[in-house]
Amino acid sequence: MAEHYSSFERGGTKWLLQRITAVFLVGVLAFHFFLLHFVNHAAEITFAGTQARMSQVGYFVTMVAFLVAATFHGVNGVYNALVNQGLSGTRKKAVGGVLALASIALVGQGIRVALAMTDLL
Numbered sequence: 001m002a003e004h005y006s007s008f009e010r011g012g013t014k015w016l017l018q019r020i021t022a023v024f025l026v027g028v029l030a031f032h033f034f035l036l037h038f039v040n041h042a043a044e045i046t047f048a049g050t051q052a053r054m055s056q057v058g059y060f061v062t063m064v065a066f067l068v069a070a071t072f073h074g075v076n077g078v079y080n081a082l083v084n085q086g087l088s089g090t091r092k093k094a095v096g097g098v099l100a101l102a103s104i105a106l107v108g109q110g111i112r113v114a115l116a117m118t119d120l121l
Helices: 013-039 047-054 057-084 089-116
Strands: none
Touching (some): 013 057, 047 057, 057 089
């Protein structure tokens, strides 16, 4: 039988955050589908409705937390998959740096768009 190998250290912070963000993402995704596919059908979704939802502080904070959690979960998963495939040394540091910069850019742009969709400012 093959030996179990993972770049995650069991009980480590990244390991724990990967699991916490997974649970959070499943919950928020269920909320999203319920609200935007069962309460309001896709044909009824409008820009004005989106702006009204995003202007509610609780919804806004939830969506920004969803953005941050999804970004972390995805990028951390990709990084660890690459490490599991043998990425090491300088390439590992370079990939980590590129992924970190891409994450910052994604979250920054997402927050910028989220703020533009509100009348909170």
